[in-house]
Amino acid sequence: MNLQVLPSILLLVSAVHAFQYSELAQYVDNHQEDYVETLREWVAIESDSSNVQKRPELHRMMETVAQKLRLLGGTVELVNVGEQELPDGQTLELPKVVTAQFGSDPSKHTVCIYGHVDVQPAKLEDGWATDPYNLTEINGNLYGRGASDNKAPVLAWIHAVEAYQALSMDLPVNVKFVIEGMEETGSNGLDAMILAQRDTFFSDVDYIIISDCGWLSRRPALTYGTRGNCYFFAEVEGPKQDLHSGVYGGTVIEPMTDLIGILDTLISPSGKILIPGIREAVAPLSDEEWRLYQDIQFDLDDYKNKIGVSQLMYNNKVDLLAHRWRWPTVSIHGIEGAFSDPGTKTVIPAKVTAKFSIRQVPDMDPAIVKKQVTDYLHSVFAKRKSPNKLKVTMVIGAKPWLADIQHPLYEAGKAAVKRVFSVDPDLIREGGTIPIARTFQDVTAKSIIMLPIGGFDDGLHSQNEKMSRYNYIEGTKLFIAYLNEVSQIKTTSV
Amino acid sequence: MNLQVLPSILLLVSAVHAFQYSELAQYVDNHQEDYVETLREWVAIESDSSNVQKRPELHRMMETVAQKLRLLGGTVELVNVGEQELPDGQTLELPKVVTAQFGSDPSKHTVCIYGHVDVQPAKLEDGWATDPYNLTEINGNLYGRGASDNKAPVLAWIHAVEAYQALSMDLPVNVKFVIEGMEETGSNGLDAMILAQRDTFFSDVDYIIISDCGWLSRRPALTYGTRGNCYFFAEVEGPKQDLHSGVYGGTVIEPMTDLIGILDTLISPSGKILIPGIREAVAPLSDEEWRLYQDIQFDLDDYKNKIGVSQLMYNNKVDLLAHRWRWPTVSIHGIEGAFSDPGTKTVIPAKVTAKFSIRQVPDMDPAIVKKQVTDYLHSVFAKRKSPNKLKVTMVIGAKPWLADIQHPLYEAGKAAVKRVFSVDPDLIREGGTIPIARTFQDVTAKSIIMLPIGGFDDGLHSQNEKMSRYNYIEGTKLFIAYLNEVSQIKTTSV
Structure with missing residues (x-):
């Protein structure tokens, strides 16, 4: 992309964007009931990738995602990624990976959004207060398996694209999707698929965005590392x-x-x-890292109360965060x-x-x-x-994954958070694993950002997983704003 | 009972009994398909006492037992034994205990047969070759949960009574039944019921017979002890x-x-x-006990092969049996x-x-x-x-239970085994627990014998539990013969 423009024009562009944002945000607010309804339909599909008996549900889930993206006019493919070998030697068809593309304007940046729609196991008798596959709203929280991990974030990205389209606004960047169905059990087949499409689907991708994680507190966050x-x-x-x-x-x-x-x-x-x-x-933990951890908003007592233990493994913030991340x-x-x-x-x-x-x-x-x-x-x-x-x-x-927090993708993230939430984000790592981050890094050599919208108390992988309506809806606005910010990144190679 | 009879008359009585036995044995052979069919019906009832969700099935099982005994003309009661407290503080109705009585001739001995019709949990996916609740015959073995533990033995006792009746022969002893439905989880409620009926139902009982165990090898056995x-x-x-x-x-x-x-x-x-x-x-292990163990027919290699391990915890017969019992x-x-x-x-x-x-x-x-x-x-x-x-x-x-192997009940057992199988039984103990044996001993002060008909390889509590058709049918004959032998026990108090 060539950005040889005058400062005054840049200002004008910025003003137009600001105007667009409030219209888009209004659109999101007006459509939140539809968004919740779609999430309900997705949560109702028991797409547990660890249970081979649920494989038909998982196939149905991938088809549902593809159909949703087709209806928005995307160029959609269901990519066959082969079979899975079971411990008993039998083989089982893997869920197809959904790829989609919206726009192919060479003058725009191209982002690729990764997400997954498979879930961890869940049974009512594990101690859920509500049926885990029947999305139930209580006090502004939407309870259901997979609500936060990772169905609502995937839908929020899709709704972000939809909002631009509904208001007949051009997407500020080309948007691609890679949505898989085996994340919870190790993303079988996806590595090979990324490798195979490195020079095709991924060749024009500039940046990869992953929203398969959560904030650390009530303050929004950008995530720059995960454990393997x-x-x-x-x-x-x-x-x-x-x-x-x-x-x-x-x-x-x-x-x-x-x-x-x-x-x-x-x-x-x-x-x-x-x-x-x-x-x-x-x-070893560097001094710089130590200082970064010191600045993060994190209350040990809140954390202790949230998980309900009388004593944590470490009694100070830096040690605790370091052992978590x-x-x-x-x-x-x-x-x-x-x-x-x-x-x-x-x-x-x-x-x-x-x-x-x-x-x-x-x-x-x-x-x-x-x-x-x-x-x-x-x-x-x-x-x-x-x-x-x-x-x-x-x-x-x-493997673990670690990003450079000085990268423009993170600057864009800070700006988008500031616009939507009027605060600066925490720069955090994630104790959990998003294996694909590392694969994207190794195979495509593209820059990656993790842009979470999940709450700090969403209960991923445990009973009573939820996504708050606030995070789901404001998160959709964050994604809208973020696409806009990314469009303004100046590439060094002009 | 007064047995002041002359030796010649005793001989005559014995001859009459011998005649009766072969007729009864023939009747059993002729009706074995009916016996298997009834066992199939009983196994089909998922009377798992450890799973509170199966409680309705357990109630149905007890009613089925009562109905079977009623049809034979017994005086049958379904005794309410109260409620069970669950770990969460809730209560659940216990399965009723079935008591029955056949005959009340004061000139005859009275035996009380104890058995249970509840079962251990079983699921096909635990590794069963056949549906555990659908009795399936393969190579002369009847596979199904509870087949050996303890439904077939209970039915064999009932069929023993039925055979005498069908041939219009007087039962040689009065026969009582106590059949419960909570054995696998600790016989809740039964202790109190026995105590409450000590001076009523149990007052005229001379001997208690339990067939809730198995042989040690292909040789029939009498059991004189159990672990708690x-x-x-x-x-x-x-x-x-x-x-x-x-x-x-x-x-x-x-x-x-x-x-x-x-x-x-x-x-x-x-x-x-x-x-x-x-x-x-x-x-401590006595010398006498050591010698008794030495004489038992037991092959370490067979045992090792049967359970499929390369090495046992002890390498000699006495140590192994001692650690088992x-x-x-x-x-x-x-x-x-x-x-x-x-x-x-x-x-x-x-x-x-x-x-x-x-x-x-x-x-x-x-x-x-x-x-x-x-x-x-x-x-x-x-x-x-x-x-x-x-x-x-x-x-x-x-608690554990231990009987006196010199007691006439055991002599009667040896004679009955000799008649039906033409061999002397092994005198063995049981590593498993039949808690009620100890309760009967403590509360009623009656003499007790364990008279097993289960095979040594029946797989109690594990996958593919079975009862062989041979043991089921010959076991029924053993019970018929045993009632006869018990009728000839001379009481010391004449």
């Missing part, structure tokens, strides 16, 4: 089938005892990772194959599989972590001299 | 709801880490119980509240409850074990200095 994640299955197999614990207890070394024993060697009581080599790989963590999620229902069952489970994951930060490398964890668990298991068999598998290996 | 069971819930509660492990990991001490940590202090890698005081309470064991059954489905979920579970149980043997006392376990877990938890909360509950506390 290595997800492990540790399976201990003993007898050929489950046994009655009365009839057989005392005659076999039980797989559960072995599994509990090796899991207990992962983390110290205070939360320290005990796997050799993991902590040594972490980049830039240090690795081990979390043990659960055990498959053992008795997990209410009530009592006197069983010796024959094969039990622990699920745990280790969040990744610079300069950890998932390939090395995989070996460290596998070797370590096999060595502690060997010491038990158990007749049972251990199998360790890394099923997800996602 | 103390079942514990250890709940660790942290955040007020589940958290995303990326967003929150590194800032909270996770309840799963704490729970794994305390569970790992229960048992050593070689299976040794680490809770102070437990092993010290066990009665007369030493305590700790089994960790599973964890409620953690992620247990297939696939991946990046959750920090907020509240996790481990389920484990400790089999009880003489001279352990559940009341003391409860205190030992609770104190121990709280002490190891305290050392972790965790901000999370631990709650330890003992939800089942069943």
Whole structure:
């Protein structure tokens, strides 16, 4: 894009944009009931990507997204990304990836918006106050699985485009979409698809925008880093089938005892990772980083109250934020194959599989972590001299991602936040993983920004996930404003 | 009963009985398809007593039993045994206990047959080859949840009575039934019911017979002891709801880490119980007991192959049988509240409850074990200095039971086995728990025998539970023969 223009003309352009924004914002306010209704339809589709039995729902979800984008006149494709191999050796068709394009004006910047419409598992009996797949509004919050992660943000982007169109305003940038359906289980197939389309779909993309995260407080935020994640299955197999614990207890070394024993060697009581080599790989905290963390608006007591614990792992803001964002963590999620229902069952489970994951930060490398964890668990298991068999598998290996906060994309983000919310955003990182950020960076070499609209208390991956109506609607306005700001980025290569 | 009879008359009586037996056995053979069909109907009722949502099925099961006994002309009652308190404080109606009586001739002995018709949980996806609630015959085995534990044995007793009736033969003894529906979860309400009816229903009972167990090998067995069971819930509660492990990991001490940590202090890698005081309470193995164990038909390699492990906890018969029957064991059954489905979920579970149980043997006392376990877990938890909360509950506390193998009931058992199977039975104990045996002993002071007909490989409490057609049908004959043998027991008080 060539921007050889005079200062006076730039001012004029700026004034026109300001005018456009308030009209667009008004349009959004007027259509918020429609937006909520569409979110309700999307949440009603149980697009749980981790449950193979829900795969038909997931396919239906992708078709719904494609149809929505087609109705807006986009050039839409449902890209086949192949099959998924299941642990039992069978294969299952992956949900197609939806790509779309609005505008192809070479004089404009082109942004590519990434989002996902698959969700984490959710069942009413997990402790939800409302049916997780029936969007329910209570006190301005829209409760439902996937509401915040990531269906409402995807819809907000689509509605941003729609608003420009409805008011017959030109989109200030060309807008592309890449919407996938396997994010929650590691974005299977997407890496290969990005690589395959690097020189086609992605060739004219200037910037990539991801809104799959949330604010840190009530203050809007821009996100410049995420942790990666290595997800492990540790399976201990003993007898050929489950046994009655009365009839057989005392005659076999039980797989559960072995599994509990090796899991207990992962983390110290205070939360320290005990796997050799993991902590040594972490980049040291710089003074600059320390200062940045000091400036962030974050109240430890609020955080403690929000999650409902009497004591946090660290008692000062910098340590807590650093361990949330830039240090690795081990979390043990659960055990498959053992008795997990209410009530009592006197069983010796024959094969039990622990699920745990280790969040990744610079300069950890998932390939090395995989070996460290596998070797370590096999060595502690060997010491038990158990007749049972251990199998360790890394099923997800996602790298961390870190952006340059001096980049114009972040300046544009600050301006857009200021326009819509009249405050400066916090510059934050994300403890969670958006693996695709790293892939976009590595494969396309484009600049990336994470522009969240989710609230700090949305309950992602847990019971009672919600998106507030305020964040959903104001977030749509933020996206409208942001497209505008991005259009004004001066490229260095004129 | 007065048995002042001459030897010659006894011989005649014996001859008449022999004749009756072959007619009865023929009747059983001729009706085996009907017996299998009735078992199919009973297995189809999902009478899982541990799952409160299945309670209506359990009520239907008890009504089915009562109706079956009514049709045979028994005096049947459905005894209300009150309500069950659930962990959340709500109450739920307990399944009624079915009592029945056939005959009240004061010149005959009276036996009381105890059985249960509730079952352990079972789901096809646990790894069953067939629908657990659709009785399926494969190679002479009848697969289905509850087939062996304990529906077929209960039916075999009922069919034994039916056979005498069908051939218009007098029952050689008066027969009473006590059939309950809460055995798998601790026989709630039954203790109180037995106590309440001690001087009414149980007042004329001479002997109690329980067939809720199995043989040790292909050789029939009589069982003279069972282990008790103390079942514990250890709940660790942290955040007020589940958290995303990326967003929150590194800032909270996770309840799963704490729970794994305390569970790992229960048992050593070689299976040794680490809770102070437990092993010290066990009665020492006598020389007599050692010799009895030596004589039992039991092949370690067969056992190893049957359960499919490469190595057992003990490598000689006596140690293995002793640890199966007369030493305590700790089994960790599973964890409620953690992620247990297939696939991946990046959750920090907020509240996790481990389920484990400790089999009880003489001279352990559940009341003391409860205190030992609770104190121990709280002490190891305290050392972790965790901000999370631990709650330890003992939800089942069943004492062990041991009979005198010199008692005439056991002599009658040997004779009946000899008649039907032409071999001498093994005298064995049972690693599992039939809590009611101990209650009958303590409350009624009657003599008790356990007369199993289940096979050694029936897979109780595990996937693919089955009852072989052979054991079901020959077992019915054994019960017919046993009633006859019991009628000939000479009471000492004439």
